[in-house]
Amino acid sequence: xxxxxxxxxxxxxxxxxxxxxxxxxxxxxxxxxxxxxxxxxxxxxxxxxxxxxxxxxxxxxxxxxxxxxxxxxxxxxxxxxxxxxxxxxxxxxxxxxxxxxxxxxxxxxxxxxxxxxxxxxxxxxxxxxxxxxxxxxxxxxxxxxxxxxxxxxxxxxxxxxxxxxxxxxxx
Amino acid sequence: xxxxxxxxxxxxxxxxxxxxxxxxxxxxxxxxxxxxxxxxxxxxxxxxxxxxxxxxxxxxxxxxxxxxxxxxxxxxxxxxxxxxxxxxxxxxxxxxxxxxxxxxxxxxxxxxxxxxxxxxxxxxxxxxxxxxxxxxxxxxxxxxxxxxxxxxxxxxxxxxxxxxxxxxxxxxxxxxxxxxxxxxxxxxxxxxxxxxxxxxxxxxxxxxxxxxxxxxxxxxxxxxxxxxxxxxxxxxxxxxxxxxxxx
Numbered sequence: 250x251x252x253x254x255x256x257x258x259x260x261x262x263x264x265x266x267x268x269x270x271x272x273x274x275x276x277x278x279x280x281x282x283x284x285x286x287x288x289x290x291x292x293x294x295x296x297x298x299x300x301x302x303x304x305x306x307x308x309x310x311x312x313x314x315x316x317x318x319x320x321x322x323x324x325x326x327x328x329x330x331x332x333x334x335x336x337x338x339x340x341x342x343x344x345x346x347x348x349x350x351x352x353x354x355x356x357x358x359x360x361x362x363x364x365x366x367x368x369x370x371x372x373x374x375x376x377x378x379x380x381x382x383x384x385x386x387x388x389x390x391x392x393x394x395x396x397x398x399x400x401x402x403x404x405x406x407x408x409x410x411x412x413x414x415x416x417x418x419x420x
Numbered sequence: 421x422x423x424x425x426x427x428x429x430x431x432x433x434x435x436x437x438x439x440x441x442x443x444x445x446x447x448x449x450x451x452x453x454x455x456x457x458x459x460x461x462x463x464x465x466x467x468x469x470x471x472x473x474x475x476x477x478x479x480x481x482x483x484x485x486x487x488x489x490x491x492x493x494x495x496x497x498x499x500x501x502x503x504x505x506x507x508x509x510x511x512x513x514x515x516x517x518x519x520x521x522x523x524x525x526x527x528x529x530x531x532x533x534x535x536x537x538x539x540x541x542x543x544x545x546x547x548x549x550x551x552x553x554x555x556x557x558x559x560x561x562x563x564x565x566x567x568x569x570x571x572x573x574x575x576x577x578x579x580x581x582x583x584x585x586x587x588x589x590x591x592x593x594x595x596x597x598x599x600x601x602x603x604x605x606x607x608x609x610x611x612x613x614x615x616x617x618x619x620x621x622x623x624x625x626x627x628x629x630x631x632x633x634x635x636x637x638x639x640x641x642x643x644x645x646x647x648x649x650x651x652x653x654x655x656x657x658x659x660x661x662x663x664x665x666x667x
Binding site for chain 2: 252253256257259263264267268271275276281284285288292293296351352353355359370371373374375380398399402405406
């Protein structure tokens with residue numbers, strides 16, 4: 250690959266996937282600034298190893314896996330550089346989000362969901378990854394992914410039903 | 421085809437929770453016959469739809485341009501000595517073999533060729549420039565990506581884009597100044613030897629400012645110096661980028 254080809258390929262990857270990576274980074278890190286940094290680090294690493302990406306079709310999963318590893322590295326050094334940020338305590342600009350009550354309730358429920366359940370759910374629902382894809386990205390057995398997705402939806406459903414019941418009782 | 425296998429409610433709900441879009445024939449057959457499980461599956465499909473809405477996060481302004489800039493800042497990788505020497509040896513042999521051509525090409529730097537090819541590809545001066553008008557917010561964002569701000573006396577910037585040319589991220593601007601439209605490239609990471617050039621119906625002036633460069637081009641060759649001066653004054657000021665880096 251010639252340098253101009255490499256630059257063009259890289260630019261295409263940035264334009265095609267930075268939106269998805271930023272969204273994924275936010276939902277696994279719980280913090281916008283960290284999400285920004287994770288995506289930047291992901292693309293720097295991707296640039297270094299771009300020659301190893303042979304199939305364009307695999308690019309999104311490849312980048313997602315890199316981002317996941319960058320996030321894991323963050324935890325290795327977090328005692329020094331990061332403090333744990335609870336997703337619930339994150340300020341959210343009203344302009345950024347859909348403010349319908351059911352969407353807000355779901356967002357709160359998602360933030361309460363353990364990260365181990367939230368992550369495969371995001372991968373499946375937002376990007377339509379299959380169980381096999383998610384298993385590969387998360388380095389988990391397929392059945393473990395299935396169990397986590399099952400529990401994630403079950404917990405969300407219970408949480409939302411519970412919220413609705415309380416809301417009905419109050420009104 | 422269910423092959424005679426009949427899925428019960430428990431298994432149907434288990435599969436629905438794993439993936440409400442699961443296309444297992446026995447699950448779909450069960451959903452057609454069991455209203456309770458069908459309602460359960462519909463609720464999960466609706467819940468997934470809400471998840472898609474609830475997880476939307478606004479992308480920071482100029483995010484892609486920042487990534488490209490960051491990459492250009494950090495991707496200067498040291499080559500191994502062996503490859504450097506091999507490259508030098510190959511260059512030397514090529515120079516001797518093609519010396520006459522090299523001398524002729526020295527007047528037409530490939531970098532200038534890249535700039536002119538890029539401008540021609542954009543076609544901003546030959547068509548109605550106002551078809552390409554860029555919003556002021558985008559212009560400020562492009563200038564910020566190049567580590568600078570809007571100059572006071574450089575004319576009216578009507579088009580701005582962050583482009584990669586010859587492997588470098590740079591701001592590409594089209595400026596209207598009376599009847600003298602010109603193109604400006606702000607190169608925050610490239611130090612190019614100062615020179616003027618005139619080829620392929622384009623006249624240009626390249627100016628170096630510390631480790632940065634500015635190229636100004638138009639098709640008349642007049643007013644280049646004035647435009648260069650206006651942008652140089654602003655571009656020579658160090659400005660903090662959105663990533664917090666001073667360049």
